Amino acid sequence: MLNVLLAQDRGHLNHGWLDTFHSFSFGSYYDPQRMGFRSLRVMNEDVVAAGRGFGTHPHRDMEIVTYVLEGALEHKDSMGNGEVLRPGEFQRMTAGTGITHSEFNPSPKEPVHLYQIWLLPDRKGHEPSYEQKRFPKSGMTNQLRLVASPNAEDGSLLIHQDARVYLSRIESGHSVSHAIPAGRHAWLQVLRGSVTVNGTAANVSDGIAVSDETELQITAGEPAEIMLFDLA
Numbered sequence: 001m002l003n004v005l006l007a008q009d010r011g012h013l014n015h016g017w018l019d020t021f022h023s024f025s026f027g028s029y030y031d032p033q034r035m036g037f038r039s040l041r042v043m044n045e046d047v048v049a050a051g052r053g054f055g056t057h058p059h060r061d062m063e064i065v066t067y068v069l070e071g072a073l074e075h076k077d078s079m080g081n082g083e084v085l086r087p088g089e090f091q092r093m094t095a096g097t098g099i100t101h102s103e104f105n106p107s108p109k110e111p112v113h114l115y116q117i118w119l120l121p122d123r124k125g126h127e128p129s130y131e132q133k134r135f136p137k138s139g140m141t142n143q144l145r146l147v148a149s150p151n152a153e154d155g156s157l158l159i160h161q162d163a164r165v166y167l168s169r170i171e172s173g174h175s176v177s178h179a180i181p182a183g184r185h186a187w188l189q190v191l192r193g194s195v196t197v198n199g200t201a202a203n204v205s206d207g208i209a210v211s212d213e214t215e216l217q218i219t220a221g222e223p224a225e226i227m228l229f230d231l232a
Contacts, residue, residue: 048071096126
């Protein structure tokens, strides 16, 4: 069963400096029917204006994954990390017992376009930690590249949850497939372009919740980039 969440049906808030879309309830956007999907709690698509950002604020007991599509995002946290995240780079932060951090667009002219994703951890109280990584384009063209997993396999980011996150850039007319073991679920987020998933159309910024399927066949109608979550 595939349930499509159209891009225009997401929660939307425009704060001037931040134009943000929420697939699930977040902040002042609340929908009791959209509190997350399995361990996936937050799927936010953000555009942050030049020279603006999120001031220092706390988190705890959450796995936070950030992916930049365009622009740059400067990160600082209470663990002493200070990095700039650029297009195609991933950041993973385990909030665990508690951290504070800020995220800022350092450009004086250009906005930054990003996805921020939260997954519930497998337990409370993990030690806070941070990773940043870029994966070679060659390993994700017309194939699924593992970018986050519970055991950091294949050089992926470490997340404390029974979930695996994949990224793929699919050329027009090409396909990728993913087997779904019995009892597992998936969420597919279209980052760019358009695809069909088991014959169901999905366009840029659409999301698809997947249950009771044994395999996904994902075909690009135009050059596309997708993020796929394999979830318990």
